[in-house]
Amino acid sequence: MAYCLKLQPPLGHHFKAVSTSKKSNQILKFRINSCAVEPENVHKLVVEVREKLEKEHNTLPVGKNGRDDEDMILWFLKDRNFSVEDAVPKLTKAIRWRHEVGVSELSEESVKSVAETGKAYVHDFLDIYGRPVLIVEASKHFPGKHKHSEDEMLSAFLIEKALSKLPDGKQEILGIIDLRGFRTQNTDIKFLTFMIDAFYCYYPRRLSQVLFVEAPFVFQPVWQLVKPLLRSSSPLVRFCSVETVREEYFTDDTLPAKFRS
The missing domain is CATH 1.10.1900 (c-terminal domain of poly(a) binding protein)
Incomplete structure (x- = not known):
């Protein structure tokens, strides 16, 4: 059996280092949520x-x-x-x-046309908790500009890329959804549904937390549609400000350029 x-530490709080005995480390053979x-x-x-x-x-x-x-x-x-x-x-x-x-065959070249929009990318640095960071700039996504299959390919490529950056002992990544400049024309429920399914069905327990940064009023109806789809994963979502991203998740040297000003 x-x-x-x-x-799981409370969202929005720093992880604190806790001294543990060698014996307790042996007991926790598998990590969080396993x-x-x-x-x-x-x-x-x-x-x-x-x-x-x-x-x-x-x-x-x-x-x-x-x-x-x-x-x-x-x-x-x-x-x-x-x-x-x-x-x-x-x-x-x-x-x-x-x-x-x-x-297994995805590459920078195979997703180039979609990646060039800049709407999603893997950050060069880890956050202060040692997690690879996948950033989405929602204002740069326009439904129909690319095929849904192309967006799926980009998503899979970036998730795989983020996972490849996991340090030893880490298993999860951080997602940041930058909602500054988001408008109704950026809404894509079909793609949001896919992303939820992707992290539940295809990459389970790989997402540690998702930050929705500076969510505007027009995003509220979208959230009301999406939230029920998250089921038990909704506690992973945190709505926050740019200042919170700066102060609680990165150092001055590792802060993504988009959050510097």
């Missing part, structure tokens, strides 16, 4: 999922992001509290999506 630990399972049992569960996928979904691709990708299998097991029955259908959906989008 797995025993779940959910250790369950403690003995290593030998974890391997057995990974093998069980892999064999189940081969037997029941043998048309799924193999290799990185495929049905035999043990790192991905392990992550989805953690997400589903090490339940094989719960992990398999979610993993199957994720593998199919990654194959359809071509996640």
